[in-house]
Amino acid sequence: MNISHQNIDEINAVITVDLGPEDYNPQVDKAIKEQAKKAKLPGFRPGMVPTSHIRRTYGKAILFDEINRLVSDQINQYISENKLDILGQPLPKEDDKNDYQWDFNDTFSFNYEIGLAPQFDVPFNEKSKFPEYVIKADEETLESRIKNLRRSYGKMTNPEVSEDGDVLYSELKQLDADGNELEGGIVNTASVRTDLVDDKKIKKTLIGLKKDDELTLDVKKAFKNVSDVARILGVKEEEAESLENTTFKLTVKNVNRLEEADLTEDFYDKLFGEGTVKTEAEFKEKVREEVESNLAQNAAQKLQNDLYLKGLDAVKVDFPEAFLKRWLKATNPEIKEDELEEGFADFIKNLKWTLIENRIITQNGLEVKYEEVLALAKERIAAQIRMYSPGQEPTDQQLAQYAVQLLGDKEQANRLFDEVKALKVFDYLKGLVKLEKKEIEYNKFLELK
Structure with a gap:
């Protein structure tokens, strides 16, 4: 057996593996004997199939498998021993078209392309300078977090008139092109969060509503996120994505508002433990x-x-x-x-x-x-x-x-x-x-x- 490689350039090379019968036949013979012990064929007792029969019937397939295994093992060993820094895995050369007989006497020559990792110096040293940011909370971010905390421990109320940030518990009925209720169309009752409405003009129409008020809502224009549309309509996201009639009649059933918790010691204790924060x-x-x-x-x-x-x-x-x-x-x-x-x-x-x-x-x-x-x-x-x-x-x-x-x-x-x-x-x-x-x-x- 002979294995070698030749660089085409700095990042491409070819590994060549030459095999003779003396290199692969011992492994092939061993594989045939093992197959004979395991084979269950008509006319033969289990484990008593002659190796000659296995060789004649399955020999070429076994030869092919064993040579592939041998070549793969040898290439991997060669790459390791020669410390070749390769990318990906070796691939058989595309223009190799040797016509082998696979008769246990062939001399094989296999060529594999490999990609080589480029050589370079690590681009970092003691002189390399980088900013390490210490991020301070600006007032807007701080107030937003405080608001979320207060809402988390707040209470739900039902005001008469809706404001920005309220949730409208509503019935939605799909309309046709003429503005009439679509026969067999989507009907669903869901909570519509005004803070999730992306279209500013539509959001304005949802402010100042009372119970039993009605309006026409284009759900896809109102909500860019298809998951929001699917939730409001009670359908799967795929159906919401492909929806053509996107105009719905919205009827307000209730206005819900989450009032923020008061800044009291009881509130502070719930957040941070008793007595930790007092002011x-x-x-x-x-x-x-x-x-x-x-x-x-x-x-x-x-x-x-x-x-x-x-x-x-x-x-x-x-x-x-x-x-x-x-x-x-x-x-x-x-x-x-x-x-x-x-x-x-x-x-x-x-x-x-x-x-x-x-x-x-x-x-x-x-x-x-x-x-x-x-x-x-x-x-x-x-x-x-x-x-x-x-x-x-x-x-x-x-x-x-x-x-x-x-x-x-x-x-x-x-x-x-x-x-x-x-x-x-x-x-x-x-x-x-x-x-x-x-x-x-x-x-x-x-x-x-």
Whole structure:
């Protein structure tokens, strides 16, 4: 057996595997004997089928499978031993058209194309400068959070006249082109939230309404979100999406308003525990701390994105694009040509960043441990349980059991592994580059690119 590779250029190469009968026949003979032991064929006792019969009947198929397995194993071993940094997986060369007899005496020569990762230097060092934002809550954001908290502990009232933010409990009947009720049309009773109405002119028509008032409402014009339309009409999103007659008669059955809770010590105790907050000033400061603590995650995401964009811009390399497109088609046979072309630029960006991450990990001896992936899985599961089952706190043993089950799914395990890897690289870069702290109000932060 002989295996070698030849570089076509810096990012494309061909691996050649030459096999003679002495290389593959021992494995083929072994596979035939194993098949003979397992075979159940008419006229033969189980396990007593002659190997000559198996060779004559299934020999070429077994030969084909064993050679493919042998070639695949040898290529993978060669890539590992020669430390070839490849992209994707080796693909049989398209213009190889050798006509083999597959008679156990052929000499085979197989050529596989490989894409090579481009060479580059990691674009980060101690002199690299990045802003590290400390986001402060602006007054509008703070007041919005306070309002939401007060509404969460408020009480429902039924005022006579609707205002912006009220909920109109209404009956909706579908109309035809002439403005008459459509026979067999959609009829539903639902809560219409005025704060979700996107069209400003339509929103004005919903203000000042009383019980039993009627108006004509174009639901698709009023609500851009198809899920809102589907909920109000009591239909599936697909039906709401394809709806042609979108004009409805709305009849108000009741006006509902959620009054905000008063700023009292009882309200503060419900939020923060007894005696923790006693005054409005203390309450506002506590909310500010909570908001800014949550905004720290936004700042971290901004820094992470800045590092990502800097890496993509600084690393100027070429990729074996023709090979990668062929590989993507081979691994995703259902993908259409236009879909491939449309998403290829983003694929290259993600590939470039993955190579940067991998080089940082390799050069600095970083390691993603199973325990870290398991801990992240437990964290994700615990968050889900708290979201869907408030008040329920699983034990660490339960979380560990759920996490192990989750990691049994290869796709989920890979996703969590990549998350841990990304966090490790991010933490490393934060300790490497020069970070300049900058305070900024949240509304100004949102304007940053």
